[in-house]
Amino acid sequence: MSSKPSLPRFAVLQLSGCAGCEVSLLNASEWVEQYQLVYMPLVVSTHAVPKDTEILLVSGGVRNDEDIWNLRRSAQIAKKVVAVGTCAISGGVANLGDRDEVRQMFMAQANRHHLPHLLPKSQPIDAFVDVDLYLPGCPPTPELFMAALTGPEDFEASSIVCQECGRKKLKDMRPKHLLGFQQGEVLPDICLINQGYLCVGSSTRGGCRAICTRPGHPCVGCRGPSDAYIEKESQVWFDRVQSVFERLTDIPPEEINEALHSPQLSLFLFQFTDYMNGNRPARPKEKIL
Amino acid sequence: MTTLRFPLSRIEGHARVEMEVLDGKVVSAQFQAIEMRGFRYFMLGTPAEQMPVIVPRICGVCSTAHHVASVKALEDIFEVEPPQLANDIRELLLLGQLIQNQATSLFIFTMPDRVGASSIFHMDESEADPEQQLSLAQRALKVRQMGTKLITLAGGQFIHPIKAVVGGVTSGIKKEPAEQMLAELQEILPIACTLFDEYWEMSMAMRERIGTWGDDQPAYYIASTGRNRPAFNSQEIRVLGPNGTERASFPPRLFRNYLSYEETEYSYAGQSSYEGQVMRANSLARINLALAMGTPLADGYMQKLNQSFGKPAHPILLFDLCRGIELVYAFERAIEMLSNDLDYEDTAVPYSVKDGEGFGLVEAPRGPLIHHYKVKDGLIEDAEFIIPTTHNMLAIERALKVAGERYVSPQGINLELEKAVGRVVRAFDPCIACATQ
Ligand code: SF4
Ligand code: SF4
Numbered sequence: 075m076s077s078k079p080s081l082p083r084f085a086v087l088q089l090s091g092c093a094g095c096e097v098s099l100l101n102a103s104e105w106v107e108q109y110q111l112v113y114m115p116l117v118v119s120t121h122a123v124p125k126d127t128e129i130l131l132v133s134g135g136v137r138n139d140e141d142i143w144n145l146r147r148s149a150q151i152a153k154k155v156v157a158v159g160t161c162a163i164s165g166g167v168a169n170l171g172d173r174d175e176v177r178q179m180f181m182a183q184a185n186r187h188h189l190p191h192l193l194p195k196s197q198p199i200d201a202f203v204d205v206d207l208y209l210p211g212c213p214p215t216p217e218l219f220m221a222a223l224t225g226p227e228d229f230e231a232s233s234i235v236c237q238e239c240g241r242k243k244l245k246d247m248r249p250k251h252l253l254g255f256q257q258g259e260v261l262p263d264i265c266l267i268n269q270g271y272l273c274v275g276s277s278t279r280g281g282c283r284a285i286c287t288r289p290g291h292p293c294v295g296c297r298g299p300s301d302a303y304i305e306k307e308s309q310v311w312f313d314r315v316q317s318v319f320e321r322l323t324d325i326p327p328e329e330i331n332e333a334l335h336s337p338q339l340s341l342f343l344f345q346f347t348d349y350m351n352g353n354r355p356a357r358p359k360e361k362i363l
Numbered sequence: 364m365t366t367l368r369f370p371l372s373r374i375e376g377h378a379r380v381e382m383e384v385l386d387g388k389v390v391s392a393q394f395q396a397i398e399m400r401g402f403r404y405f406m407l408g409t410p411a412e413q414m415p416v417i418v419p420r421i422c423g424v425c426s427t428a429h430h431v432a433s434v435k436a437l438e439d440i441f442e443v444e445p446p447q448l449a450n451d452i453r454e455l456l457l458l459g460q461l462i463q464n465q466a467t468s469l470f471i472f473t474m475p476d477r478v479g480a481s482s483i484f485h486m487d488e489s490e491a492d493p494e495q496q497l498s499l500a501q502r503a504l505k506v507r508q509m510g511t512k513l514i515t516l517a518g519g520q521f522i523h524p525i526k527a528v529v530g531g532v533t534s535g536i537k538k539e540p541a542e543q544m545l546a547e548l549q550e551i552l553p554i555a556c557t558l559f560d561e562y563w564e565m566s567m568a569m570r571e572r573i574g575t576w577g578d579d580q581p582a583y584y585i586a587s588t589g590r591n592r593p594a595f596n597s598q599e600i601r602v603l604g605p606n607g608t609e610r611a612s613f614p615p616r617l618f619r620n621y622l623s624y625e626e627t628e629y630s631y632a633g634q635s636s637y638e639g640q641v642m643r644a645n646s647l648a649r650i651n652l653a654l655a656m657g658t659p660l661a662d663g664y665m666q667k668l669n670q671s672f673g674k675p676a677h678p679i680l681l682f683d684l685c686r687g688i689e690l691v692y693a694f695e696r697a698i699e700m701l702s703n704d705l706d707y708e709d710t711a712v713p714y715s716v717k718d719g720e721g722f723g724l725v726e727a728p729r730g731p732l733i734h735h736y737k738v739k740d741g742l743i744e745d746a747e748f749i750i751p752t753t754h755n756m757l758a759i760e761r762a763l764k765v766a767g768e769r770y771v772s773p774q775g776i777n778l779e780l781e782k783a784v785g786r787v788v789r790a791f792d793p794c795i796a797c798a799t800q
């Protein structure tokens with residue numbers, strides 16, 4: 075690639091995360107011919123984001139003081155900063171530790187004096203730097219990565235996952251309870267809600283091509299709320315999910331409400347909303363892919 | 364005393380090496396994991412049944428292994444046995460993980476070391492086979508992608524699988540997608556073999572240049588693979604002595620009787636040992652612990668390795684060659700499995716949530732992985748993750764010290780040292796996201 079100096083330069087900064095976003099990016103192999111990858115410690119031996127970097131993709135949450143330092147330094151170099159995945163957008167799975175008792179244990183038992191210091195909680199990157207584009211997903215699909223790199227303006231997606239899913243919502247197949255984790259055979263072509271699954275695809279933003287629901291796994295909302303709800307607080311989104319279930323099922327609202335607040339879903343559902351004591355402004359929908 | 368600090372790249376996660384040098388001698392070598400998220404803390408209080416969906420996020424590279432280990436730990440607690448078909452599909456899922464991981468480690472992490480490039484995307488193509496239409500990077504990514512595709516087919520989602528559930532898996536694999544996958548694997552297998560042959564050649568050339576395959580002494584080996592052929596959806600852990608005799612085999616429930624674990628002040632990852640001895644996990648351990656691979660091409664490569672280096676083989680850079688053997692094996696074995704009917708019975712049995720303590724074991728690409736949970740009132744009361752990379756920590760540090768001694772002398776420090784540090788660490792393919800969680 076040193077032989078292709080005219081190609082646009084992009085860098086990938088990995089903060090505290092699981093590297094799943096990077097793994098997904100590696101699957102989007104088309105960028106190899108279109109971009110010059112100048113920094114990505116997972117695959118390239120270079121130790122800093124170089125000058126003239128056009129796009130900086132940041133994955134992972136801000137979990138320790140070295141993350142803050144790396145983030146600030148790199149963001150200042152790049153022309154455009156993209157927050158990639160749930161961790162960079164909301165702090166991610168590590169936010170399950172956002173409980174006082176857990177935090178205390180953590181700071182007392184886990185911290186090491188001579189290593190980067192752990193912060194009390196995992197923070198989204200826009201708590202420290204300006205973000206030009208948000209790319210939600212856990213992880214975003216290779217197609218979404220390519221769109222973020224080549225032209226977010228031209229990316230075509232449905233507003234919600236349901237429209238990409240293609241399963242049919244029936245009026246006369248009304249479950250009385252959620253199925254929970256004991257799954258039976260999933261019927262093809264019929265909406266998972268009709269089958270008693272807690273699918274939140276009806277208010278989750280499209281663009282993933284419904285990779286979970288089409289083979290029969292309920293959407294957990296990893297792409298966050300659709301444009302209609304993204305600038306609102308989480309309760310509005312909850313109410314919307316509730317109303318879909320009321321229309322299609324006879325499941326008691328309390329049961330849905332409890333399930334929506336379970337850890338597994340709260341990993342994703344609250345990105346962009348006021349989950350984290352929300353003293354930050356809402357992210358504008360124009361900036362979200 | 365001088366402290367040398369080496370930042371690391373082309374490994375999973377954030378780590379560095381610190382070496383202390385006094386009067387031209389290496390006094391210590393530390394492998395420091397410098398990140399941590401804290402899963403073992405924040406999993407407390409989680410409804411037990413949600414673990415299999417949450418724990419893949421420990422690591423996007425090893426997600427599949429965590430997913431299956433988690434389900435197995437819960438099955439141990441709830442006292443359920445999955446049907447055979449579910450076990451087969453889990454094995455297939457783990458093979459997908461193996462392809463993805465070994466291809467990444469071989470071609471993306473370590474191939475650049477063989478030719479002195481900073482990455483596979485920056486390699487001089489004159490090294491590559493001129494007959495090939497595609498660049499090295501494109502071929503490597505193609506091979507790697509087969510792993511992702513297999514994970515998607517057997518696991519539902521492409522990075523963080525969801526299909527393994529307590530009592531089995533959510534569905535079988537229908538004939539048509541199985542045949543399609545099979546055809547693709549057959550098409551890409553020769554590309555994987557050619558790449559591995561090129562890798563082997565490059566490794567020989569590097570051996571000529573640096574004068575060693577890694578000079579560290581023999582060690583103990585730990586793996587949960589099968590005796591006669593590899594197994595990844597495994598049941599017991601085995602330990603091999605440096606001379607090749609088996610020292611122990613035990614179920615995950617008894618691991619504490621054999622392995623000790625220590626935290627250190629200089630790293631967010633701990634380190635484990637077997638009866639106080641240095642041990643090694645990962646590809647070389649598995650190849651040393653299995654009599655054969657059980658598939659034709661992989662067996663050919665295994666024989667070639669054993670003829671050149673004996674069995675057990677010890678040099679560190681052989682970890683990398685063993686990954687190539689396993690890459691070929693995983694293709695062949697997946698082809699074999701997909702040729703059978705994978706949709707012939709119910710794939711899950713019912714269960715009820717119970718309280719108790721359980722252990723789930725799988726052989727992850729980096730070695731035996733155990734999830735150990737205590738469940739009370741249906742919630743996680745304690746979660747412990749016994750990570751393969753911690754089994755290699757002492758071995759990594761010992762090998763780093765040996766490498767240091769090779770390049771540090773009273774006359775000075777040879778610039779090759781920095782490269783040697785990278786080669787040694789990458790041979791063990793440590794995963795820092797897992798080791799620290
Ligand atoms: S609710 Fe879920 S299953 Fe139903 S149509 Fe929407 S995305 Fe598909
Ligand atoms: S279907 Fe839902 S959970 Fe799955 S990738 Fe799309 S947004 Fe994420």
